[in-house]
Amino acid sequence: xxxxxxxxHLIIAGRVQGVGYRYYLSYKARQFHVTGWVRNRADGxxxxxxxxxxxxxxxxxxxxxxxxxxxxVSSVTVTETxxxxxxxxxxxxx
Numbered sequence: 716x717x718x719x720x721x722x723x724h725l726i727i728a729g730r731v732q733g734v735g736y737r738y739y740l741s742y743k744a745r746q747f748h749v750t751g752w753v754r755n756r757a758d759g760x761x762x763x764x765x766x767x768x769x770x771x772x773x774x775x776x777x778x779x780x781x782x783x784x785x786x787x788v789s790s791v792t793v794t795e796t797x798x799x800x801x802x803x804x805x806x807x808x809x
Contacts, residue, residue, distance in 0.1 A: 722766040729789035739783040747771040750800035760787040
């Protein structure tokens with residue numbers, strides 16, 4: 716991991732499946748040069764791990780709280796985590 720890089724685990728709740736949320740978060744991650752992954756969860760939430768500079772990770776978290784137009788985000792739980800990611804991927808539902 717590069718110096719100055721942080722990694723965060725996100726659980727996004729609300730109306731976040733079937734509304735383009737994963738596509739939106741992937742787009743925002745790439746826009747802000749953040750690596751990691753995103754996936755739907757069986758409980759209806761979306762899970763993501765994002766890694767990058769503190770400013771860029773925070774920018775993606777701000778957008779995760781908004782979501783795409785058809786989403787209704789009720790909460791985003793953010794915790795510290797670890798990992799090493801070369802790009803940003805969409806993973807299968809857990």
